[in-house]
Amino acid sequence: MSTIFDLSGKGKNKYYADAKAVKIDDIPQACLRGRLNLPEVNETEVVRHYTGLSHLNFGVDTGMYPLGSCTMKHNPKLNERIAAMPGFAGLHPAADEGLSQGALRVMHELSGYLCAITGMDAFTLQPAAGAHGELTAVMMIKKYFEDTGEKRGTILIPDSAHGTNPASVAICGFEIKSVPSSPDGDVDIDALRGLITPDVAAMMLTSPSTLGLFDRRILEIASLLHKNGSLFYCDGANLNAVMGKARVADMGFDLMHINLHKTFSTPHGGGGPGSGPVGVTERLSKYLPVPTVEKEGNEYRLVSDRPKSIGRVHSFYGNFQVALKAWTYITVLGPDGIRDVSEKAVLNANYLKEKLRTRYNLPIDRTCMHEFVLNDRNVPNGITTNDIAKRLLDYGFHAPTVYFPLIIEGAMMIEPTETESLSSLDGFVDAMFAILDEAETEPELVKSAPCSLKFRRVDAVTAARKPVLKWEP
16 A cells, blocks of 8 residues: 555645744744655545555454453443543643643542442552553552561562563562462462462452453452462453452452553553553552542642652653543443443353354363453364464454463453444354364465455564564655
């Protein structure tokens, strides 16, 4: 496909800024630039070019997006309209508190909603994504033990955890010790007992796990950690499986992060936007980042006078537009709607699991939560998980998450989300079965997929090791 520069031609663009309206002398010399290398195209060409580019991409408005552990789902367009309202979209983040009461109210109420859903006592909305939330939480863990005068240098992380967990821990200077999983997908409780020492500051647990399972011994895990004086951290990326049904704090967790851009609309991807609020129990609330949004009478204020705070972790107050969409989503759904989201997410996942297990290998045979993991074991003629993922694109479905979690060889982690209809789920099953049939009769077709798209299979290894991050003329 041509680039916008290929379409450029001198004189095509008939629009010129009024030179008289711009007073060059008023612009600082350091801010002036030479002539920009911009393409000259007319309006029709611009519209057709970018519309064409959009058709090359697969999006949640195009088809089913069953990415496990990512919760890519349909998002109500109402949320986007609310976020685009001039009073919100045009509000400068440095505006005086008196002029920002509406935005401050949204943040204060959203924090309250998240407390009600999780059972935590306080939230910060500053972190810009899930990994940033993890980092913020680990910084608070470190501050907590510094404040109590204890020197603890180890954090435990299950082998099925999100990859950002150990990265966040390492950045804060903690040693990482991996906790193995048992054959049925839970934390190996005997191995955990052997790893808990006086040096353990905390354990991070994705709940439900990346295997799509709820750990049945979670209260025992919490008890073991708390008897040791350790903290229990929940990676809440998969909150959409339990919200409205069970509160995270009631499971024994002391702090957690939530992916607003996953669970409460605004699907992530392409680098953003994101938001990863961190919630804590009362004893950790003094360490939350500043400023916090607090209500005094009928007024909302930003409060920075918190001596024990870890400080600011984001410019201004976080990614406000993402928080606004989450506030809209929760407000519209209400408690019954939030509960319904979880129930539908779990129902859809178990429906798919039971259908697909009749012909695909299910490594861990348990009732799942919002997602589940298959693999490519016993798929004939050397067809791999990667081949299946590429062939799905020809059937109009995005691939599930592949080769993760790492503890399952050839993993396909499938999450249908609560918004997919029965016909959509059945269509996905039909496509997965059709690919198995092709693996038997036309294996080379599957190995060469995708076959119907503008671009064929790319070299993913080279793309990861030698990325080209900008276009050069």
